[in-house]
Amino acid sequence: MSGEIFAGFRVLGFDLETTGFDVRRERIVEYALVGSEVDGSRINLQSLVNPGKRIPIDSTNVHGIKDVDVKNSGDFSEHITNISRMIEGAIIVGHNVIKFDWKFLEMECLRAGVEVPRPRAIIDTYVIARKLKIPGRHTLGILCDKYGINLENAHRADADAGATLYLLWEIMKSYPRFFRGTIDDLQDSLAGIRNQDILGPSLVDLEPVSGSGGNLRINNSNIVIAFGKYKGRTLEEIKKKDSRYLKWLFSPSSPIPKSVSEEYSRKYLN
Structure with a gap:
């Protein structure tokens, strides 16, 4: 992942597939963390997860994951160590990640009785698209089409996570001023504390x-x-x-x- 603002950090696209939308009742069936280490080496951590309940047909129709696919995948508690190791201290990038994926991760950690991993920052491309008022709807699929990103196997965790990283890169190229400053400046801006006009000049x-x-x-x-x-x-x-x-x-x-x-x-x- 290029970009001065992310230099020196592990940067990971993050996506989950679930049995439904209710964070209190539904469970994770697939996760993916894809991106790069500080030294540029590639990271691709992904797996199916046994949710401990039947996967509704409506959910299967979205992501294609069936009960038989997750039967021997282990429940979430068997995956959390690897997930936490990757997320801890990293820049996490996702689409609608703050309101959806991260909420599910927090709830699964609560059920498993483990601490929620602590990333350096969470960057939500959905929030960025709204903040920048990019024309059109802000779904991942529509934004990928807009920026010429090939989103094959949409609604599978690894495909969506990878596409989100590419989307962020394309938005950064289109709106470079918004990404000047530090990662803290960017988070402040997305939280509404600052706006893009006062992020300051680039170091160069x-x-x-x-x-x-x-x-x-x-x-x-x-x-x-x-x-x-x-x-x-x-x-x-x-x-x-x-x-x-x-x-x-x-x-x-x-x-x-x-x-x-x-x-x-x-x-x-x-």
């Missing part, structure tokens, strides 16, 4: 601090770090959030040249 648009090799950049009166886990954050923010990291940043083991480190350490470490 900011003037580098002289002698920093581009690792530090100037945004008005603020100095912004352009690499690592706090990429896109100001030194003032890092000072308040993680003073140990700031000390490392100005240490000899940091990629910041010594002359620049000495200048800024006097200001931010005292």
Whole structure:
């Protein structure tokens, strides 16, 4: 998954198929997590799940999964360890994921008596499409058609999860300004805290601090770090959030040249 905003994170498309729509009564029958690791290596975790109840014919007509298909697939408790390992700390991308898929995952974790995994962020392409007021209906199928994405085997978890990643990429190319800033900026914007006009310039648009090799950049009166886990954050923010990291940043083991480190350490470490 390309895109400066997601650099340094595991990025996964996430989708579920279920026995129905009522999160309190229905169960998961299939899940998929597809995408890439931080190093770019491919991830494809998917499986059928035995829901412990009959799959209604109306649901089978949507996703094609029958009782016989899930008979030997194990119940959700047998899958949660692998699911949690992948989701923990990752950027999760889904279509209507916040109101549907994630709610089902939370309920299944509650039933299994395990903690809900904690992703770094959940990015919902349905919410993005509405936020950007993309013309037309915002179903996954219609949006994929609009952006020329081939959605074969629609309503199977792996196909929908993969298509959602491609959809996000196409939207990012069409609306690049909306995705400038950090992952936290994007989440704030989707939550209505900020809007796309104040997400700020891209790091590549900011003037580098002289002698920093581009690792530090100037945004008005603020100095912004352009690499690592706090990429896109100001030194003032890092000072308040993680003073140990700031000390490392100005240490000899940091990629910041010594002359620049000495200048800024006097200001931010005292």
